[in-house]
Amino acid sequence: MVPARIDRRRIARGLMLAVPLAFLGVFFVYPVASIVGRGLTPDGSLDLSPIGDVVTDARLRGVAWFTVWQATVSTALTVLVALPGAYVFARYEFRGKRLVRAAVLVPFVLPTVVVGSAFLAVLGESGPLGFLGLDQSLAAILLAHVFFDYAVVVLVVGGLWAHLDPRQEDAARVLGAGRWQTFRSVTLPALQPAIAAAAAIVFLFTFTSFGVILILGGPGYSTLETEIYRQTVQFLDLPQAAALSILQLVAVIAVLLVAGRAQGRRAQALRLRPRAETSRRARTAAERAVVGVNLAVIAVLLGGPIAVLVERSFDTAGGYSFGFYRALSELRRTSTVFVPPIEAVRNSIVFASAATVIALVIGGLAAFAIAGAGRRVRPGRGLDTLLLLPLGVSAVTIGFGFLIALDRPPFDLRASPVLIPIAHALVAAPFVARVLIPVLRSIDQRLREAAAVLGASPRRVWREIDLPIVARAVLVAAGFAFAISLGEFGATIFIARPDYPTLPVVVFRLLGQPGALNFGAAMAASVILMAVTAVAILAIERFRFADIGEF
Amino acid sequence: MRRLTLLPLAVSLLATVAAVAGPVSATTSPPVRGGGDGTTITLVTHDSFNASKRVMRQFTKRTGVTVEVLPSGDAGAAVNQAILTKNNPLGDVFFGIDNTLLSRALEEDVFLPYRSPELANVPKSLQLDPRDRVSPVDTGDVCVNFDRKYFADRKLTVPKTLEDLTKPEYKGLLVVENPATSSPGLAFLLATVDKLGPDGWRAYWERLRDNDVKVVDGWEQAYNTEFSGSAGKGDYPLVVSYATSPPAEVVNAEAAPEEAPTGALLDTCFRQIEFVGILRGTEHEKAAKQLVDFMLSERFQRDMPLQMYVFPARDGTKLPPVFVKYAKFAPRPASLPPDEIARNRDQWIDEWTSTVLR
Numbered sequence: 005m006v007p008a009r010i011d012r013r014r015i016a017r018g019l020m021l022a023v024p025l026a027f028l029g030v031f032f033v034y035p036v037a038s039i040v041g042r043g044l045t046p047d048g049s050l051d052l053s054p055i056g057d058v059v060t061d062a063r064l065r066g067v068a069w070f071t072v073w074q075a076t077v078s079t080a081l082t083v084l085v086a087l088p089g090a091y092v093f094a095r096y097e098f099r100g101k102r103l104v105r106a107a108v109l110v111p112f113v114l115p116t117v118v119v120g121s122a123f124l125a126v127l128g129e130s131g132p133l134g135f136l137g138l139d140q141s142l143a144a145i146l147l148a149h150v151f152f153d154y155a156v157v158v159l160v161v162g163g164l165w166a167h168l169d170p171r172q173e174d175a176a177r178v179l180g181a182g183r184w185q186t187f188r189s190v191t192l193p194a195l196q197p198a199i200a201a202a203a204a205i206v207f208l209f210t211f212t213s214f215g216v217i218l219i220l221g222g223p224g225y226s227t228l229e230t231e232i233y234r235q236t237v238q239f240l241d242l243p244q245a246a247a248l249s250i251l252q253l254v255a256v257i258a259v260l261l262v263a264g265r266a267q268g269r270r271a272q273a274l275r276l277r278p279r280a281e282t283s284r285r286a287r288t289a290a291e292r293a294v295v296g297v298n299l300a301v302i303a304v305l306l307g308g309p310i311a312v313l314v315e316r317s318f319d320t321a322g323g324y325s326f327g328f329y330r331a332l333s334e335l336r337r338t339s340t341v342f343v344p345p346i347e348a349v350r351n352s353i354v355f356a357s358a359a360t361v362i363a364l365v366i367g368g369l370a371a372f373a374i375a376g377a378g379r380r381v382r383p384g385r386g387l388d389t390l391l392l393l394p395l396g397v398s399a400v401t402i403g404f405g406f407l408i409a410l411d412r413p414p415f416d417l418r419a420s421p422v423l424i425p426i427a428h429a430l431v432a433a434p435f436v437a438r439v440l441i442p443v444l445r446s447i448d449q450r451l452r453e454a455a456a457v458l459g460a461s462p463r464r465v466w467r468e469i470d471l472p473i474v475a476r477a478v479l480v481a482a483g484f485a486f487a488i489s490l491g492e493f494g495a496t497i498f499i500a501r502p503d504y505p506t507l508p509v510v511v512f513r514l515l516g517q518p519g520a521l522n523f524g525a526a527m528a529a530s531v532i533l534m535a536v537t538a539v540a541i542l543a544i545e546r547f548r549f550a551d552i553g554e555f
Numbered sequence: 556m557r558r559l560t561l562l563p564l565a566v567s568l569l570a571t572v573a574a575v576a577g578p579v580s581a582t583t584s585p586p587v588r589g590g591g592d593g594t595t596i597t598l599v600t601h602d603s604f605n606a607s608k609r610v611m612r613q614f615t616k617r618t619g620v621t622v623e624v625l626p627s628g629d630a631g632a633a634v635n636q637a638i639l640t641k642n643n644p645l646g647d648v649f650f651g652i653d654n655t656l657l658s659r660a661l662e663e664d665v666f667l668p669y670r671s672p673e674l675a676n677v678p679k680s681l682q683l684d685p686r687d688r689v690s691p692v693d694t695g696d697v698c699v700n701f702d703r704k705y706f707a708d709r710k711l712t713v714p715k716t717l718e719d720l721t722k723p724e725y726k727g728l729l730v731v732e733n734p735a736t737s738s739p740g741l742a743f744l745l746a747t748v749d750k751l752g753p754d755g756w757r758a759y760w761e762r763l764r765d766n767d768v769k770v771v772d773g774w775e776q777a778y779n780t781e782f783s784g785s786a787g788k789g790d791y792p793l794v795v796s797y798a799t800s801p802p803a804e805v806v807n808a809e810a811a812p813e814e815a816p817t818g819a820l821l822d823t824c825f826r827q828i829e830f831v832g833i834l835r836g837t838e839h840e841k842a843a844k845q846l847v848d849f850m851l852s853e854r855f856q857r858d859m860p861l862q863m864y865v866f867p868a869r870d871g872t873k874l875p876p877v878f879v880k881y882a883k884f885a886p887r888p889a890s891l892p893p894d895e896i897a898r899n900r901d902q903w904i905d906e907w908t909s910t911v912l913r
Binding site for chain 2: 117120121124128129130140218219222223224233234236237238239240241320321322327335336338339340341342404407408411412418419497498499501502503512513515516517518519520521522523524526
């Protein structure tokens with residue numbers, strides 16, 4: 005190889021690392037450091053005593069313990085419930101598969117307060133499952149976490165699973181291994197990086213879960229996240245909030261380091277196949293039962309609450325009608341808060357598109373840098389952890405950090421609409437990276453080397469080897485990023501924002517005033533939000549990469 | 556090989572963005588040609604702020620000043636953001652700080668003193684800051700609301716007082732908001748502190764707890780989901796809400812009913828007073844003063860009741876008929892001096908938490 009080429013590669017890798025690092029530095033590290041710093045220097049001089057106070061407070065230690073515990077159980081439960089689902093999506097063809105796969109992302113975008121009301125309709129005292137006594141319970145929290153995060157496991161794990169060569173499993177079976185043994189010794193090791201990636205995301209989401217704890221758990225439960233919210237937003241006790249944020253950060257980093265180890269070590273080159281070759285219709289009765297049971301789980305767990313919302317959006321006083329949908333464009337029409345629904349849809353799509361582009365660029369570059377650095381180089385691991393941190397740090401801390409950090413040129417963005425997709429991309433970029441890394445790592449390095457030996461330029465290698473395999477994962481990642489933004493994840497909930505109302509904002513406004521029309525219209529807006537999500541995901545899935553589209 | 560890479564995906568996504576030409580702002584009043592100096596000022600406020608477009612246009616027409624609204628979360632979050640950014644404020648005028656949150660902001664010196672001439676028409680009893688850093692704009696009573704139909708169907712007497720709520724016949728009927736996370740929840744806690752005294756309120760909440768009071772996180776959940784008298788059709792016929800919720804139920808009903816489906820228990824109320832103030836650091840002090848004057852003027856005050864479901868602070872403001880008919884004004888609401896609230900708020904919330912939730 006020519007030395008000049010190596011240099012260019014090194015520069016390219018440097019750039020790949022630099023862009024995500026700069027983004028995270030400006031929009032994550034700097035704001036969080038500012039607000040924590042403000043909390044720890046109340047009178048201008050450093051005062052670390054709040055950290056000691058927090059660590060020695062028995063109640064707060066209990067809160068920290070419960071936070072980790074509920075996140076661990078939620079994650080285990082979600083993986084357990086969703087893994088069979090991932091298998092079904094990866095290995096079987098069935099009617100409406102595309103639609104169902106788009107639909108599992110729908111819970112992701114729903115405001116917790118709306119989902120809370122649907123759950124309560126089922127779990128509340130007079131609901132059909134009221135006798136279980138699950139209202140305001142730990143079980144309700146866990147159930148809601150599975151509801152929200154099911155898609156993470158199905159899509160992240162299913163994405164890799166669909167490309168695994170089933171002939172390896174067949175070979176194991178032929179050699180006499182049982183079904184379970186085959187799964188454990190052939191399939192599971194191959195899937196492990198993807199499972200670790202999905203589990204890490206679910207863990208962080210449930211670790212910083214906020215609405216679910218407050219609304220479905222009720223006021224009897226607190227986590228580090230709800231405490232930080234209370235101390236920051238309600239009491240403005242910045243020293244204590246800073247101490248809690250540091251505690252949260254330490255816990256998250258510890259977990260990520262453990263998870264990163266599991267993920268990095270076991271990544272292996274796999275023989276990836278196009279999806280068309282790996283999935284087929286269920287043939288035997290047992291196979292049909294597996295598909296049926298999983299679809300039933302989706303129908304009940306995810307479809308149940310969604311059905312309640314849809315039903316309510318049509319349930320007007322004079323029977324089922326579009327009354328609430330019409331009310332959306334009539335209620336408070338002459339007021340400053342009025343938003344024509346089509347405008348809210350448009351704003352949502354604009355912000356989500358922008359957030360998706362930013363997340364794909366940042367997360368994509370990071371993924372190539374991390375996967376390219378492979379198991380040999382350390383900086384990749386560091387970026388990997390840093391990229392995930394925004395998921396594990398309180399949205400309140402980030403949001404309030406924006407307020408005091410991004411208030412001067414060149415980053416005078418506090419009241420700029422630009423901040424909204426950036427804040428969403430902060431949450432979405434790690435998804436993109438997590439979806440891409442396992443796939444990139446599993447590309448056989450020998451393929452690349454063979455191509456290079458045969459005279460292909462690095463660009464050509466990338467285009468002919470990496471891209472076809474990665475294209476499919478990019479679509480999954482884009483779908484996630486889009487849904488994250490549509491659902492208004494992250495810091496935007498807690499910051500003053502210029503008034504470009506999106507669909508979730510419309511839902512919140514409608515729920516903020518009494519009256520049957522407001523409530524019904526809020527349900528209608530939620531249903532529109534779900535529909536926009538499903539259509540957007542389907543549209544993203546339709547993107548074709550020419551001859552590699554079937555992969 | 557065809558030259559299809561990731562680029563088209565990025566390009567087409569960007570094209571979508573460009574095609575729809577950026578997000579659409581809803582609340583900025585449209586620019587008025589020929590009037591005034593074309594100043595734009597920012598009104599920082601909570602998420603419940605609302606006004607008629609027509610009224611805001613009149614202000615722009617009269618003064619040449621355009622108002623941009625910046626909603627910043629619930630009342631507590633909005634005030635704390637204003638305090639946090641006091642060295643470099645987010646806007647020029649702040650609306651929506653109430654008497655439960657006032658003291659801290661005054662201590663932090665967030666507002667510029669300004670005595671609007673319009674204050675001459677506002678009762679002295681509402682003007683809580685002697686230095687006029689904030690001016691009262693509206694009042695609202697936080698009271699227990701009841702579901703009329705529930706009590707009529709069961710021929711159960713509607714409770715009247717705070718004490719009634721602890722009686723066995725009302726066991727398991729009341730849902731309240733957590734005062735640590737909700738502004739009406741805090742107001743109701745303050746009502747009990749005022750009415751039952753610093754020594755009696757904890758014992759009262761113990762009785763409420765033993766009478767199976769349900770606590771939820773915020774108003775939206777309590778009112779829309781748990782309360783049986785509104786759209787959510789929950790299981791609880793008594794809920795902490797506002798004295799103005801009954802007229803809102805009438806206005807926002809699918810078909811206007813003869814009688815409001817809900818009512819307020821006027822002996823259980825705490826009076827909230829909302830204020831407006833000019834943010835220290837504004838570069839548009841004159842325009843900011845004009846906006847404060849306008850918010851206290853009859854035009855704006857008359858518009859408020861049906862926009863935000865509050866009572867105007869200005870004396871003699873004509874109320875809309877639906878307010879006259881369905882909104883009750885508590886004759887003797889509970890209230891506490893803002894500095895007393897500021898001194899004790901965190902401790903009261905902690906004590907409440909350990910009494911009711913643990």
